[in-house]
Amino acid sequence: MLSGVFTLVLSLSCAGPARAEQTGLRAADPSVLRVGGTYIAVQSAGDGIVVRQAPSTARLGSAPARRVWSDPRGLGEVWAPEIVRDGGRHYIHFTAGRGAAHRMYVISSATPDSGYTAGTEPALPDDEWAIDGTLFTFNGQRWSGWAGDTDVEQNLYIARMSSPTTPAGTRYVVSQPREPWERVVGDPFVNEAPEAVKDPNGQLHIVYSANGSWSDRHCLADLRLRSGGDPTYVWDWYKSDGCLFGSHRATMTAGWDPTLHADGPGHHSFVLLDGDIGTSPPAGPRFPLMFHAVPKGTPYAWENRYGYTGTFCWWGGTTYSRADVPGPHTDTGWSLKFFE
Structure with missing residues (x-):
């Protein structure tokens, strides 16, 4: 036992404005980082990738889009680009392909909106279908993928x-x-769109999307790595007891409320400085968030998704439970609270 080392875990009120805003970005899978006072967003656009820059997240929707990459090889659908800054360079990881041929690719540049390298395919282990790759400074990369070549179940890997x-x-x-609450919509059942962040105790979290993105049951949930845990050992991760950000009370964690204005919130971005989880926010105030959703009252379909601004904060003293697995239950x- 360590002596003289104490950790205080508590719930704090989340101060600050809470109103989310539907942006003009009619698109999915927002990825946004802050470099100084500039917010940089990346998104797929047909057979390529575009970058926008603005002085606030709310103004990204009206910022001009600069194309930074086009698909010269006809790879297919371009999905979910993720931008981070590492060692003074900007890296964009994205997936491209058709059907079971989707694979991860990466481009990089010294500047956020020009001069990117050609897309190269990282030699990911097992060379399986993969989407939503996310680079973070816990010395790992995460991506979502099927265990094989058929879409039975979509898992998260590190x-x-x-x-x-x-x-x-x-x-x-x-x-x-x-879990039953993440198997409401299937064919396949999915865990996808992982986004890393560190809590006020320095523990790693992966907030991800559950339930199909083609349904308003789409929601955000959390994986929390136990204190001192090994990120590569599945039983060192504890999953939230339900959705933390979603539209249906039946799938929400007890004490978390469903959304009022945005339907099926999913794939999000914590809007961190340089995209670095080492700059994750402390407890207390609310911090910028972007996510995709469909406006309430609008038919839920991929083509009706918009980027939204919102906020999040840390919420302490939250127990995640599990059964019939190794380790403490x-x-x-x-945990996290999300706000429209």
Whole structure:
């Protein structure tokens, strides 16, 4: 036992304005970071990728889009680009392909909206279908993918990286859609769109999307790595007891309320400085968030998704529980509250 080391875990009120705003970005899978006072957003656009820059998240929708990459090889659908800044360079990881041929690609540049390299395919372990790759400074990369070549179940995996473009070793599953509240919509059942963040105790969280993105049951949930845990060991991760951000009370964690204005919130961005989880916010205030959703009263369909601004904060003293698995069945620590 360590002596003289104490951790205070508590709930704090989340101060600050809470109103979310539907932006003019009629698109999915927002990825936004802050560099100084500039907010940089990346999104897929047909057969390519565009970057926008603005002095606030709310103004990204009206900012001009600069195309930074086009698909010269006819790879297919371009999905979910994610931008981070590492070692003074900007890296955009994205997926491209058709059907079971989707694979991850990466481009990089010294500037956020021009001069990117050609797309290269990281040699991901097992070379399986993969989407939603997310690079973070916990010395790993995460992506979502099927276990094989058929869409039975879509899981979350982690792999260590020796550089922002090079995996180093095998992949490890860290989450599968096995809880009843994340199996409301299937064919396949999905865990996808992982986004890393560190809580006020320095513990790693992966907030991800559950239930199909083609349904208003689409929602955000949380994986929390136990204190001192190994990110590659699945039983060191504890999953929230329901959705933390969603539209239907039946799938929400107890004490978390469903949305009022945005239907099926999903794939989000924490809008961190340089996209670095080392700059994750402290407890107390609310911090910028972007996510995609469909306006309430609008038919839920991919083509009706917009980017929304919102806020989030840390919520302490939250117990995640599980059964019939190795290790302790409960873990108490920080969770997250999301606001429209």
